[in-house]
Amino acid sequence: MKGFEDLQQLWHRQTPEPNVSFDTILKRIKESKSELAKKLFWQSVIVAAAIIVLLSVWVAVSFSTWTTYLALALTMGCICYFFVNQLADYRRISSSHSLLSKPQEYIAYLQAFKQKRNRFNTRNYMAYEIVLAVAFGLYAVEMYFSVPFWAFITFLLVVVCWFLICHFVFMKQYIKQENARIQEMIDNLGRINKQFHES
Amino acid sequence: MSNQRILFQQLFDDNSKRVYHLCYGYTGDSDAANDLMQETFIKVWQHLDTFRNQSQLSTWIYRIAVNTCLSYLRTAKRRATDELNDHIIENHTEEPSEKQEQVALLYQSIAQLEENERIIITMVLDEIPYPEIAEISGISEGNLRVKIHRIKHKLTEIYNRNERV
Numbered sequence: 001m002k003g004f005e006d007l008q009q010l011w012h013r014q015t016p017e018p019n020v021s022f023d024t025i026l027k028r029i030k031e032s033k034s035e036l037a038k039k040l041f042w043q044s045v046i047v048a049a050a051i052i053v054l055l056s057v058w059v060a061v062s063f064s065t066w067t068t069y070l071a072l073a074l075t076m077g078c079i080c081y082f083f084v085n086q087l088a089d090y091r092r093i094s095s096s097h098s099l100l101s102k103p104q105e106y107i108a109y110l111q112a113f114k115q116k117r118n119r120f121n122t123r124n125y126m127a128y129e130i131v132l133a134v135a136f137g138l139y140a141v142e143m144y145f146s147v148p149f150w151a152f153i154t155f156l157l158v159v160v161c162w163f164l165i166c167h168f169v170f171m172k173q174y175i176k177q178e179n180a181r182i183q184e185m186i187d188n189l190g191r192i193n194k195q196f197h198e199s
Numbered sequence: 200m201s202n203q204r205i206l207f208q209q210l211f212d213d214n215s216k217r218v219y220h221l222c223y224g225y226t227g228d229s230d231a232a233n234d235l236m237q238e239t240f241i242k243v244w245q246h247l248d249t250f251r252n253q254s255q256l257s258t259w260i261y262r263i264a265v266n267t268c269l270s271y272l273r274t275a276k277r278r279a280t281d282e283l284n285d286h287i288i289e290n291h292t293e294e295p296s297e298k299q300e301q302v303a304l305l306y307q308s309i310a311q312l313e314e315n316e317r318i319i320i321t322m323v324l325d326e327i328p329y330p331e332i333a334e335i336s337g338i339s340e341g342n343l344r345v346k347i348h349r350i351k352h353k354l355t356e357i358y359n360r361n362e363r364v
Binding site for chain 2: 010020022026028102107110189192
Protein backbone atom coordinates (compact mmCIF):
# COMPACT_ATOMS: atom_id res chain seq x y z
CA MET A 1 0.00 0.00 0.00
CA LYS A 2 1.68 3.20 -1.17
CA GLY A 3 0.94 6.81 -0.34
CA PHE A 4 1.33 9.78 -2.70
CA GLU A 5 4.81 10.56 -1.30
CA ASP A 6 5.94 7.04 -2.30
CA LEU A 7 4.64 7.64 -5.82
CA GLN A 8 6.50 10.94 -5.95
CA GLN A 9 9.74 9.21 -4.93
CA LEU A 10 9.13 6.56 -7.56
CA TRP A 11 8.58 9.33 -10.13
CA HIS A 12 11.95 10.89 -9.35
CA ARG A 13 13.74 7.57 -9.72
CA GLN A 14 12.20 6.84 -13.12
CA THR A 15 14.35 6.12 -16.16
CA PRO A 16 12.04 7.02 -19.09
CA GLU A 17 13.84 9.83 -20.85
CA PRO A 18 13.37 11.51 -24.20
CA ASN A 19 15.35 9.96 -27.01
CA VAL A 20 15.16 13.03 -29.23
CA SER A 21 18.29 15.14 -29.51
CA PHE A 22 18.51 18.88 -29.99
CA ASP A 23 19.93 18.36 -33.50
CA THR A 24 16.93 16.20 -34.44
CA ILE A 25 14.62 19.02 -33.39
CA LEU A 26 16.57 21.55 -35.47
CA LYS A 27 16.42 19.18 -38.44
CA ARG A 28 12.66 18.78 -38.01
CA ILE A 29 12.24 22.58 -37.86
CA LYS A 30 14.00 22.94 -41.21
CA GLU A 31 12.06 20.03 -42.71
CA SER A 32 8.66 21.30 -41.56
CA LYS A 33 9.37 24.69 -43.10
CA SER A 34 10.36 23.21 -46.45
CA GLU A 35 7.47 20.70 -46.38
CA LEU A 36 4.92 23.48 -46.08
CA ALA A 37 6.71 25.55 -48.73
CA LYS A 38 6.78 22.51 -51.04
CA LYS A 39 3.11 21.79 -50.50
CA LEU A 40 2.17 25.41 -51.20
CA PHE A 41 4.46 25.46 -54.24
CA TRP A 42 2.89 22.36 -55.83
CA GLN A 43 -0.63 23.53 -55.09
CA SER A 44 0.19 26.86 -56.75
CA VAL A 45 1.71 25.08 -59.76
CA ILE A 46 -1.36 22.88 -60.22
CA VAL A 47 -3.77 25.82 -59.90
CA ALA A 48 -1.66 27.97 -62.24
CA ALA A 49 -1.50 25.13 -64.80
CA ALA A 50 -5.28 24.64 -64.67
CA ILE A 51 -5.88 28.38 -65.13
CA ILE A 52 -3.37 28.55 -68.02
CA VAL A 53 -5.04 25.59 -69.76
CA LEU A 54 -8.48 27.17 -69.40
CA LEU A 55 -7.20 30.58 -70.58
CA SER A 56 -5.49 28.98 -73.59
CA VAL A 57 -8.73 27.23 -74.49
CA TRP A 58 -10.50 30.59 -74.12
CA VAL A 59 -8.03 32.30 -76.49
CA ALA A 60 -7.25 29.46 -78.93
CA VAL A 61 -10.72 28.08 -79.53
CA SER A 62 -13.38 30.23 -81.07
CA PHE A 63 -16.62 29.19 -79.40
CA SER A 64 -19.87 30.03 -81.10
CA THR A 65 -21.90 30.85 -77.97
CA TRP A 66 -21.22 33.21 -75.07
CA THR A 67 -22.45 30.54 -72.64
CA THR A 68 -19.21 28.57 -73.12
CA TYR A 69 -17.12 31.58 -72.13
CA LEU A 70 -19.31 31.99 -69.07
CA ALA A 71 -18.77 28.27 -68.28
CA LEU A 72 -14.99 28.74 -68.53
CA ALA A 73 -15.13 31.81 -66.28
CA LEU A 74 -17.19 29.94 -63.68
CA THR A 75 -14.73 27.03 -63.66
CA MET A 76 -11.75 29.37 -63.26
CA GLY A 77 -13.59 31.22 -60.50
CA CYS A 78 -14.16 27.95 -58.64
CA ILE A 79 -10.49 26.96 -58.83
CA CYS A 80 -9.30 30.40 -57.69
CA TYR A 81 -11.79 30.52 -54.81
CA PHE A 82 -10.64 27.13 -53.53
CA PHE A 83 -6.97 28.09 -53.78
CA VAL A 84 -7.39 31.48 -52.09
CA ASN A 85 -9.25 29.80 -49.22
CA GLN A 86 -6.50 27.22 -48.77
CA LEU A 87 -3.84 29.95 -48.74
CA ALA A 88 -5.81 32.04 -46.25
CA ASP A 89 -6.06 29.03 -43.96
CA TYR A 90 -2.33 28.36 -44.10
CA ARG A 91 -1.67 32.00 -43.25
CA ARG A 92 -4.21 31.98 -40.43
CA ILE A 93 -2.68 28.86 -38.87
CA SER A 94 0.89 30.11 -39.09
CA SER A 95 0.12 33.56 -37.69
CA SER A 96 -2.19 32.29 -34.95
CA HIS A 97 -1.09 32.84 -31.36
CA SER A 98 -3.85 30.65 -29.97
CA LEU A 99 -1.30 28.03 -28.97
CA LEU A 100 -0.11 30.41 -26.26
CA SER A 101 -3.59 30.91 -24.81
CA LYS A 102 -5.03 29.25 -21.73
CA PRO A 103 -5.92 25.58 -22.42
CA GLN A 104 -9.67 26.21 -22.32
CA GLU A 105 -9.32 29.11 -24.80
CA TYR A 106 -7.09 26.99 -27.02
CA ILE A 107 -9.65 24.18 -27.02
CA ALA A 108 -12.40 26.65 -27.91
CA TYR A 109 -10.22 27.89 -30.78
CA LEU A 110 -9.66 24.31 -32.00
CA GLN A 111 -13.38 23.61 -31.89
CA ALA A 112 -14.20 26.75 -33.87
CA PHE A 113 -11.43 26.12 -36.39
CA LYS A 114 -12.46 22.50 -36.94
CA GLN A 115 -16.10 23.49 -37.38
CA LYS A 116 -15.12 26.12 -39.92
CA ARG A 117 -12.97 23.63 -41.86
CA ASN A 118 -15.83 21.17 -41.79
CA ARG A 119 -18.20 23.76 -43.25
CA PHE A 120 -15.62 24.55 -45.92
CA ASN A 121 -15.07 20.89 -46.76
CA THR A 122 -18.74 19.96 -46.91
CA ARG A 123 -21.03 22.91 -47.71
CA ASN A 124 -18.57 24.60 -50.06
CA TYR A 125 -18.01 21.40 -52.01
CA MET A 126 -21.75 21.32 -52.53
CA ALA A 127 -21.53 24.86 -53.92
CA TYR A 128 -18.66 23.81 -56.26
CA GLU A 129 -20.77 20.95 -57.46
CA ILE A 130 -23.65 23.28 -58.31
CA VAL A 131 -21.40 25.83 -60.03
CA LEU A 132 -19.64 23.12 -62.05
CA ALA A 133 -23.01 21.63 -63.01
CA VAL A 134 -24.11 25.06 -64.23
CA ALA A 135 -20.81 25.39 -66.16
CA PHE A 136 -21.37 22.05 -67.89
CA GLY A 137 -24.97 23.03 -68.59
CA LEU A 138 -23.78 26.24 -70.24
CA TYR A 139 -21.24 24.31 -72.28
CA ALA A 140 -24.02 21.94 -73.37
CA VAL A 141 -25.58 24.88 -75.26
CA GLU A 142 -22.41 25.05 -77.40
CA MET A 143 -22.49 21.27 -77.88
CA TYR A 144 -26.10 21.39 -79.01
CA PHE A 145 -25.21 23.68 -81.92
CA SER A 146 -21.88 22.14 -82.89
CA VAL A 147 -22.11 18.33 -82.61
CA PRO A 148 -24.53 15.71 -83.97
CA PHE A 149 -27.62 15.20 -81.86
CA TRP A 150 -26.60 11.68 -80.73
CA ALA A 151 -23.23 13.01 -79.54
CA PHE A 152 -24.97 15.80 -77.67
CA ILE A 153 -27.30 13.34 -75.92
CA THR A 154 -24.37 11.04 -75.08
CA PHE A 155 -22.42 13.99 -73.61
CA LEU A 156 -25.45 15.04 -71.60
CA LEU A 157 -26.09 11.53 -70.27
CA VAL A 158 -22.44 11.00 -69.28
CA VAL A 159 -22.29 14.35 -67.47
CA VAL A 160 -25.62 13.87 -65.69
CA CYS A 161 -24.67 10.32 -64.61
CA TRP A 162 -21.29 11.51 -63.38
CA PHE A 163 -22.86 14.29 -61.35
CA LEU A 164 -25.48 11.95 -59.90
CA ILE A 165 -22.77 9.44 -58.87
CA CYS A 166 -20.64 12.21 -57.38
CA HIS A 167 -23.56 13.69 -55.50
CA PHE A 168 -25.36 10.59 -54.25
CA VAL A 169 -22.39 8.27 -53.73
CA PHE A 170 -19.09 10.08 -53.25
CA MET A 171 -20.33 13.35 -51.72
CA LYS A 172 -22.85 11.72 -49.39
CA GLN A 173 -20.21 9.25 -48.20
CA TYR A 174 -17.57 11.96 -47.81
CA ILE A 175 -19.86 14.35 -45.93
CA LYS A 176 -21.10 11.56 -43.65
CA GLN A 177 -17.53 10.53 -42.79
CA GLU A 178 -16.38 14.13 -42.32
CA ASN A 179 -19.34 14.97 -40.08
CA ALA A 180 -18.82 11.85 -37.95
CA ARG A 181 -15.09 12.54 -37.63
CA ILE A 182 -15.57 16.18 -36.73
CA GLN A 183 -18.36 15.41 -34.28
CA GLU A 184 -16.15 12.96 -32.40
CA MET A 185 -13.39 15.55 -32.30
CA ILE A 186 -15.73 18.32 -31.13
CA ASP A 187 -17.21 16.05 -28.45
CA ASN A 188 -13.76 15.12 -27.17
CA LEU A 189 -12.63 18.73 -27.12
CA GLY A 190 -15.86 19.74 -25.38
CA ARG A 191 -15.29 17.08 -22.73
CA ILE A 192 -11.74 18.32 -22.07
CA ASN A 193 -12.87 21.93 -22.04
CA LYS A 194 -15.44 21.04 -19.38
CA GLN A 195 -12.72 19.43 -17.25
CA PHE A 196 -10.80 22.72 -17.18
CA HIS A 197 -13.90 24.70 -16.21
CA GLU A 198 -15.21 22.37 -13.51
CA SER A 199 -14.46 23.27 -9.93
CA MET B 200 25.83 30.26 -33.60
CA SER B 201 23.01 32.84 -33.51
CA ASN B 202 21.68 34.15 -30.19
CA GLN B 203 18.29 32.64 -30.88
CA ARG B 204 19.81 29.21 -31.42
CA ILE B 205 21.88 29.45 -28.23
CA LEU B 206 18.77 30.44 -26.25
CA PHE B 207 16.80 27.63 -27.87
CA GLN B 208 19.45 25.05 -27.02
CA GLN B 209 19.45 26.30 -23.42
CA LEU B 210 15.66 26.01 -23.27
CA PHE B 211 15.82 22.52 -24.70
CA ASP B 212 18.46 21.36 -22.22
CA ASP B 213 16.59 22.84 -19.25
CA ASN B 214 13.08 21.73 -20.12
CA SER B 215 13.07 18.74 -22.46
CA LYS B 216 12.97 16.12 -19.74
CA ARG B 217 10.03 17.65 -17.90
CA VAL B 218 8.15 18.32 -21.13
CA TYR B 219 8.73 14.68 -22.05
CA HIS B 220 7.36 13.54 -18.69
CA LEU B 221 4.26 15.67 -19.26
CA CYS B 222 3.75 14.18 -22.73
CA TYR B 223 4.42 10.66 -21.48
CA GLY B 224 1.99 11.11 -18.61
CA TYR B 225 -0.63 12.44 -21.00
CA THR B 226 -0.32 9.79 -23.71
CA GLY B 227 1.01 6.82 -21.75
CA ASP B 228 3.18 5.99 -24.75
CA SER B 229 6.89 6.77 -25.13
CA ASP B 230 6.83 7.10 -28.96
CA ALA B 231 3.88 9.48 -28.84
CA ALA B 232 5.60 11.37 -26.00
CA ASN B 233 8.75 11.81 -28.09
CA ASP B 234 6.67 13.04 -31.04
CA LEU B 235 4.74 15.49 -28.86
CA MET B 236 7.95 16.73 -27.25
CA GLN B 237 9.45 17.37 -30.68
CA GLU B 238 6.29 19.14 -31.79
CA THR B 239 6.33 21.27 -28.64
CA PHE B 240 9.91 22.44 -29.21
CA ILE B 241 9.25 23.13 -32.89
CA LYS B 242 6.39 25.40 -31.79
CA VAL B 243 8.61 26.97 -29.13
CA TRP B 244 11.12 27.84 -31.86
CA GLN B 245 8.40 29.21 -34.13
CA HIS B 246 6.96 31.41 -31.37
CA LEU B 247 10.19 32.37 -29.62
CA ASP B 248 10.04 35.96 -30.87
CA THR B 249 6.54 36.36 -29.41
CA PHE B 250 7.65 35.65 -25.84
CA ARG B 251 6.92 38.85 -23.92
CA ASN B 252 8.41 38.17 -20.46
CA GLN B 253 4.93 38.18 -18.92
CA SER B 254 5.77 34.85 -17.36
CA GLN B 255 8.80 32.62 -16.91
CA LEU B 256 10.08 30.96 -20.06
CA SER B 257 9.50 27.53 -18.50
CA THR B 258 5.82 28.43 -17.82
CA TRP B 259 5.47 29.59 -21.39
CA ILE B 260 7.00 26.34 -22.71
CA TYR B 261 4.75 24.26 -20.47
CA ARG B 262 1.71 26.13 -21.79
CA ILE B 263 2.73 25.24 -25.34
CA ALA B 264 3.35 21.63 -24.28
CA VAL B 265 -0.06 21.36 -22.59
CA ASN B 266 -1.86 22.77 -25.64
CA THR B 267 0.13 20.47 -27.92
CA CYS B 268 -0.90 17.50 -25.78
CA LEU B 269 -4.53 18.60 -25.85
CA SER B 270 -4.50 18.85 -29.63
CA TYR B 271 -3.00 15.33 -29.82
CA LEU B 272 -6.47 14.01 -29.07
CA ARG B 273 -7.85 15.46 -32.27
CA THR B 274 -5.24 13.93 -34.52
CA ALA B 275 -4.70 10.54 -32.97
CA LYS B 276 -7.27 7.97 -32.15
CA ARG B 277 -5.96 6.81 -28.84
CA ARG B 278 -5.68 3.14 -28.22
CA ALA B 279 -6.89 1.71 -24.95
CA THR B 280 -4.60 2.88 -22.18
CA ASP B 281 -4.12 -0.62 -20.77
CA GLU B 282 -2.95 -1.83 -24.15
CA LEU B 283 -0.51 1.07 -24.35
CA ASN B 284 1.02 0.41 -21.03
CA ASP B 285 1.38 -3.31 -21.66
CA HIS B 286 3.34 -2.13 -24.66
CA ILE B 287 5.59 -0.02 -22.41
CA ILE B 288 6.49 -3.08 -20.37
CA GLU B 289 6.82 -5.41 -23.38
CA ASN B 290 9.13 -2.99 -25.14
CA HIS B 291 11.93 -3.55 -22.68
CA THR B 292 14.31 -6.05 -24.20
CA GLU B 293 15.65 -7.11 -20.84
CA GLU B 294 13.61 -8.51 -18.02
CA PRO B 295 12.01 -5.40 -16.45
CA SER B 296 13.29 -4.64 -12.99
CA GLU B 297 10.87 -4.15 -10.12
CA LYS B 298 11.46 -0.41 -10.29
CA GLN B 299 10.74 -0.30 -14.03
CA GLU B 300 7.53 -2.21 -13.47
CA GLN B 301 6.48 0.20 -10.74
CA VAL B 302 7.19 3.20 -12.97
CA ALA B 303 5.20 1.59 -15.81
CA LEU B 304 2.38 0.97 -13.35
CA LEU B 305 2.53 4.59 -12.26
CA TYR B 306 2.21 5.76 -15.89
CA GLN B 307 -0.59 3.27 -16.40
CA SER B 308 -2.37 4.73 -13.38
CA ILE B 309 -1.86 8.31 -14.61
CA ALA B 310 -3.32 7.29 -17.98
CA GLN B 311 -6.50 6.25 -16.20
CA LEU B 312 -7.09 9.81 -14.97
CA GLU B 313 -9.01 12.42 -16.94
CA GLU B 314 -6.99 14.50 -19.41
CA ASN B 315 -6.69 17.65 -17.28
CA GLU B 316 -5.88 15.56 -14.22
CA ARG B 317 -3.02 13.84 -16.08
CA ILE B 318 -1.55 17.21 -17.00
CA ILE B 319 -1.86 18.65 -13.50
CA ILE B 320 -0.54 15.61 -11.63
CA THR B 321 2.48 15.24 -13.94
CA MET B 322 3.46 18.81 -13.09
CA VAL B 323 2.86 18.15 -9.37
CA LEU B 324 5.07 15.05 -9.55
CA ASP B 325 7.76 17.12 -11.28
CA GLU B 326 7.48 19.62 -8.40
CA ILE B 327 6.44 22.62 -10.45
CA PRO B 328 5.31 25.34 -7.99
CA TYR B 329 1.52 25.62 -7.63
CA PRO B 330 1.27 29.25 -8.88
CA GLU B 331 3.09 28.16 -12.05
CA ILE B 332 0.78 25.16 -12.54
CA ALA B 333 -2.20 27.51 -12.05
CA GLU B 334 -0.86 29.85 -14.72
CA ILE B 335 -0.11 27.02 -17.15
CA SER B 336 -3.47 25.33 -16.76
CA GLY B 337 -5.49 28.55 -16.61
CA ILE B 338 -7.13 27.53 -13.32
CA SER B 339 -7.26 29.77 -10.24
CA GLU B 340 -4.80 28.81 -7.50
CA GLY B 341 -7.54 28.12 -4.93
CA ASN B 342 -9.40 25.88 -7.33
CA LEU B 343 -6.16 24.18 -8.32
CA ARG B 344 -5.27 23.26 -4.72
CA VAL B 345 -8.66 21.55 -4.32
CA LYS B 346 -8.17 19.73 -7.62
CA ILE B 347 -4.64 18.61 -6.73
CA HIS B 348 -5.79 17.23 -3.39
CA ARG B 349 -8.51 15.23 -5.16
CA ILE B 350 -6.20 14.01 -7.96
CA LYS B 351 -3.48 12.88 -5.51
CA HIS B 352 -6.04 10.80 -3.66
CA LYS B 353 -7.47 9.39 -6.90
CA LEU B 354 -4.05 8.50 -8.34
CA THR B 355 -2.91 6.78 -5.15
CA GLU B 356 -6.11 4.76 -5.09
CA ILE B 357 -5.78 3.73 -8.75
CA TYR B 358 -2.10 2.83 -8.29
CA ASN B 359 -2.76 0.65 -5.24
CA ARG B 360 -5.68 -1.03 -7.00
CA ASN B 361 -3.53 -1.74 -10.07
CA GLU B 362 -0.72 -3.04 -7.89
CA ARG B 363 -3.02 -5.55 -6.25
CA VAL B 364 -4.15 -6.95 -9.63
